Amino acid sequence: MDDAKFIDIEGVEMVFHTKKGVFHALREINLKVRKGEFITLIGHSGCGKSTLLNLIAGLTKPTEGVLLCANREIAGPAPERAVVFQNHSLLPWLTCYENIYLGVERVFGKTETAAQLRERTMRALALVGLTAAESKRPHEISGGMKQRVGIARALAMEPKVLLMDEPFGALDALTRAHLQDELLKIVAATQSTVVMVTHDVDEAVLLSDRIVMLTNGPAATIGEMVEVQLEHPRDRVALAQDARYAEYRSAVLEFLYRKQAHPAKEAA
Numbered sequence: 001m002d003d004a005k006f007i008d009i010e011g012v013e014m015v016f017h018t019k020k021g022v023f024h025a026l027r028e029i030n031l032k033v034r035k036g037e038f039i040t041l042i043g044h045s046g047c048g049k050s051t052l053l054n055l056i057a058g059l060t061k062p063t064e065g066v067l068l069c070a071n072r073e074i075a076g077p078a079p080e081r082a083v084v085f086q087n088h089s090l091l092p093w094l095t096c097y098e099n100i101y102l103g104v105e106r107v108f109g110k111t112e113t114a115a116q117l118r119e120r121t122m123r124a125l126a127l128v129g130l131t132a133a134e135s136k137r138p139h140e141i142s143g144g145m146k147q148r149v150g151i152a153r154a155l156a157m158e159p160k161v162l163l164m165d166e167p168f169g170a171l172d173a174l175t176r177a178h179l180q181d182e183l184l185k186i187v188a189a190t191q192s193t194v195v196m197v198t199h200d201v202d203e204a205v206l207l208s209d210r211i212v213m214l215t216n217g218p219a220a221t222i223g224e225m226v227e228v229q230l231e232h233p234r235d236r237v238a239l240a241q242d243a244r245y246a247e248y249r250s251a252v253l254e255f256l257y258r259k260q261a262h263p264a265k266e267a268a
């Protein structure tokens with residue numbers, strides 16, 4: 001298998017048919033993601049980031065073009081591509097442990113014993129530092145903890161690809177920073193391939209190996225890409241003083257606020 005195009009998106013177009021007519025959301029999307037690479041998708045609101053992520057997840061099908069994962073066409077959702085949404089989608093009547101166990105059982109239930117499934121679940125809880133919260137229900141824990149359970153559930157399924165749609169968008173700045181740091185450590189340990197949607201330029205530079213910038217919609221496409229060649233492990237405090245960090249940040253800001261400056265339609 002070719003690790004350089006672990007995820008291979010070729011000539012993807014996405015057109016929605018709505019009551020108001022035809023809406024061309026994405027055009028000519030071509031992207032190859034390396035195995036183990038961390039990609040962020042960034043662009044103005046409504047440009048099509050979630051649409052692209054949903055296509056990789058297999059939740060929707062492209063109007064044209066093809067998406068491959070490990071050489072196989074993405075034909076629908078599968079545990080090999082786990083998704084973490086902004087609003088953690090935990091089942092409220094189950095404990096943290098049970099929420100994770102459910103996913104683990106779905107993937108490994110046919111081949112492993114109950115003891116092995118339990119061990120996997122506990123390992124995932126430990127990975128996100130939530131061993132002590134195993135018996136708590138979602139309403140008993142904070143937003144950040146819920147998001148960690150969502151990430152643990154996704155990771156416990158040992159996905160080939162972790163897809164994240166603004167996973168930290170609803171969190172306060174300190175919790176967000178803490179989870180970003182944890183995610184970096186987890187990804188380093190699991191060697192996961194990650195595609196993450198974000199609005200946050202600092203988050204994109206801190207986490208990514210490559211930042212994929214989308215032009216404004218309709219018919220959005222990939223405008224520019226930045227390879228972030230900062231060594232791992234990354235330390236946010238040290239990076240704040242790093243000239244390269246500032247350069248990457250400027251490149252993204254330049255794209256978003258000069259080249260793709262939104263027409264002031266909200267103001268009209």
Ligand SMILES: Nc1ncnc2c1ncn2[C@@H]1O[C@H](COP(=O)(O)OP(=O)(O)OP(=O)(O)O)[C@@H](O)[C@H]1O
Nearest residue numbers: 016018023025044045046047048049050051052217
């Ligand atoms: N199922 C759908 N039917 C019709 N139009 C859709 C559908 N899904 C998305 N769109 C439109 O496609 C465009 C891209 O939407 P998408 O949610 O992918 O953007 P986004 O970049 O993720 O936005 P945000 O950053 O605000 O979450 C928007 O104009 C949206 O209204």
